[in-house]
Amino acid sequence: MSIVFSYYHNTQLINKYLHTTSEIGHELSKSLNVKSVLDTFLDEIKYLIPASNIYVFDVSNESRMMDLIRFMDQEGNQLKKDLKLFRGEGFAGSVYEREKSIMMMRKKDIDQLNPEELPDETKSVMGVPIQRSGKIVGVLTVSSNELNAYEKYHLMLLEILANFLSVAIENARHYESAKTKSQRDQLTNLYNYRYFIEHIDEYAKDLEAKGIKENLSVIILDIDSFKAINDEHGHESGNEVLIELANRLERLFGHYGIIARYGGEEFTVLIKGMPHNDVIQIAEDIRYSIASEPFILYKTIDGNVEVQEINVTASIGVSTYPDQCETPQELIRNADRSMYVGAKRNGKNKVASIV
Secondary structure, X not given: OHHHHHHHHHHHHHHHHHHHHHHHHHHHHHOOOHHHHHHHHHXXXXXXXXXXXXXXXEEEOOOOEEEEEXXXXXXXXXXXXXXXXXXXXXXXXXXXXXXXOEEEOOHHHHHOOOOOOOOOOOOEEEEEEEEEOOEEEEEEEEEEOOOOOOOHHHHHHHHHHHHHHHHHHXXXXXXXXXXXXXXXXXXXXXXXXXXHHHHXXXXXXXXXXXXXXXXXXXXXXXXXXXXXXXXXXXXXXXXXXXXXXXXXXXXXXXXXXXXXXXXXXXEEEEEEOOOHHHHXXXXXXXXXXXXXXXXXXXXXXXXXXXXXXXXXXXXXXXXXEOOOOOOXXXXXXXXXXHHHHHHHXXXXXXXXXXX
């Protein structure tokens, strides 16, 4: 009777854990970025499997090396820990090399693997491969400072969790990739027109809903005589100018706000909570940074690389809400009008604003 009762009790316990495991899988599926997936995973797994330390390794198939991308100690702290292991190195490396789960309950067996990633006090450890499309893409390891901390069902649960983690990370990466493609300009990797417009609209609505009054400013710039650059040097060189300009804007002015490629040779900057005159000065700094340093073009002719410097200027328009417009949605139109009427028609290489 005691054997039957023990079997019944263990079955009930395992069923409970399986249900919890399923719930963790459901929670992971809600996460839309890799960081959130890993954070949720480590927060949940500690309640299901006893562990003094938890490790998640990411495999680089090109180098056959693993990077530790997540580590949690026994207090539940997720810590930064730089660690790389080759295939076959340490405990996790052995899981990678054997391509199967490993559970060890004797310190003597653990020490034979020279597991430099595990603390000396480790007395029990489990590791399972994280697989995707038949390839090992990571290793999940849990260790305990207690003797005989794990049973076979713990290993089964860990294998199920590793599968959930693999699927959730893949889904999150697909989502992040699709989101990036929908928000970013392919040539410059700046935000695109669609994202810029939507962000202004959403931010303005959020301010209105909260009853907050805040300055919003748009700087819009257009490269002067860009068609002449394309005609004289070719479209490939024109693209080089656009890429270099995007890099300069991000490097020098990215901390001020959101920078986007508005289209063609036009770029925009959204600045929040700053007086209009300060934004004018930033626009002047942008104009100077473009005009003061030549752009470098590289041309390959008959196998030889020819380096050429060209001077580029830009005309810039600035608009601030509520100083120059009644709604934030009018910012781009006003800034664009300022650029053409106040800068382009007055000799180019200027900053203009509707007063």
